[in-house]
Amino acid sequence: MSLLELPDPPDWRRSKGIGWVLVLLSFVVAGVYSVLGAAAALHGSYLTTAVSVGWAAFLLLLALVAGLVMAGRLVPQIDSERTGLTLRPDRVFSVLILAGVVATIPSTLIFVVFAPMGAIDFATTRALRVFWPICAAVLLVIVITGLVRAWRRGGVGxxxxxxxxxxxxxxxxxxxxxxxxxxxxxxxxxxxxxxxxxxxxxxxxxxxxxxxxxxxxxxxxxxxxxxxxxxxxxxxxxxxxxxxxxxxxxxxxxxxx
Incomplete structure (x- = not known):
């Protein structure tokens, strides 16, 4: 029996359909952010454009990675060494994930700083100007910490x-x-x-x-x-x-x- 012919474990949930729906949803949301960014650029709201473009890039890359994984199109990196057998994600997977994270860092930082000032066009409610920037700041710290650790380790896992x-x-x-x-x-x-x-x-x-x-x-x-x-x-x-x-x-x- 070859590697690709091995059956799924009996207690794995069958969720591939839901996964593709989430991929499609990510593309749709990324498209919405792209439109918002383009409209903001036409009106001279360049901070909104920067936030929208960064978040759109992150969602597009995340959806692309998820699609490649579910389609089985990534090639695993397997190292057989004297200490043991190590499996790592495809280099394409790692590069796309890290690129998406890097793209969202400056955009999220701009949102955290300028949304409370009302300088982000789509931050029109109190929640978007106060609560979401706080959540985004916490997420930003977690993302940067993970990025540094991934850099030191030489991979995402x-x-x-x-x-x-x-x-x-x-x-x-x-x-x-x-x-x-x-x-x-x-x-x-x-x-x-x-x-x-x-x-x-x-x-x-x-x-x-x-x-x-x-x-x-x-x-x-x-x-x-x-x-x-x-x-x-x-x-x-x-x-x-x-x-x-x-x-x-x-x-x-x-x-x-």
């Missing part, structure tokens, strides 16, 4: 399997879990909503969630079955430090029971 543990890194944090602490691998999280997750249920009752598995491999199922296989078969974990794990991944030779 990765999953690494070693003979001893699983390492799950996203933009904000890196978590390590020993195989011996995992009591179950499943595809449904109790503690949070997650899209196509690989859920490690731990001995202490907690859950470790690797979300959006389809970002790391097309469809995401291969990552689920890989983690589950090496959890159920400790005797095979030695493969993770040589090319055998990569060959097993390419051929989809996992325990699917």
């Amino acid at each position: 990765h999953v690494t399997l070693t003979p001893a543990m699983v390492e799950n890194a996203d933009v904000m944090k890196t978590m390590l879990f020993e195989w011996d602490d995992v009591v179950e691998v499943c595809g449904h999280a109790e503690s949070m909503r997650a899209h196509r997750p690989v859920v490690l249920r731990l001995r202490n009752g907690d859950e470790a969630v690797i979300g959006n598995a389809n970002v790391f491999v097309p469809g995401g199922a291969a990552l689920y079955w890989m983690v589950r296989h090496y959890w159920r078969h400790p005797e095979d974990r030695g493969e993770l430090v040589d090319d055998r794990a990569l060959q097993r991944l390419r051929q989809g030779q996992y325990d699917l029971t």
Whole structure:
């Protein structure tokens, strides 16, 4: 069985239709912001234009990335090293995500500073002039923090399997879990909503969630079955430090029971 023929886990929710609706909605909202920006430029409201263009660019890039992921058009970056097997998102995915984030930073900063002054055309209510700039400022701090961490780490996230543990890194944090602490691998999280997750249920009752598995491999199922296989078969974990794990991944030779 090849990598792309692996079945989805039975407890994954079928949400591809909703995903495409959200992609379409993002394109529509981006179009609205583009129109607002163009109209503002004609009237000399260049601050509004800057905000609208930045937010439109972010939404367009986000929708493009989501569409590529759901269509399975991204190529995963897989490194087989002496320390373990590491899966990273496609470089195109990382570049588009980071470009979208960078585009929205100056626009959001302009909104935070000038919306309370009434200088942004579409900030016409008290909520948009007071409440939303505060929320945008908090979001801006989070985004910049994540961007700095991604820059230092050299990417937006990765999953690494070693003979001893699983390492799950996203933009904000890196978590390590020993195989011996995992009591179950499943595809449904109790503690949070997650899209196509690989859920490690731990001995202490907690859950470790690797979300959006389809970002790391097309469809995401291969990552689920890989983690589950090496959890159920400790005797095979030695493969993770040589090319055998990569060959097993390419051929989809996992325990699917």
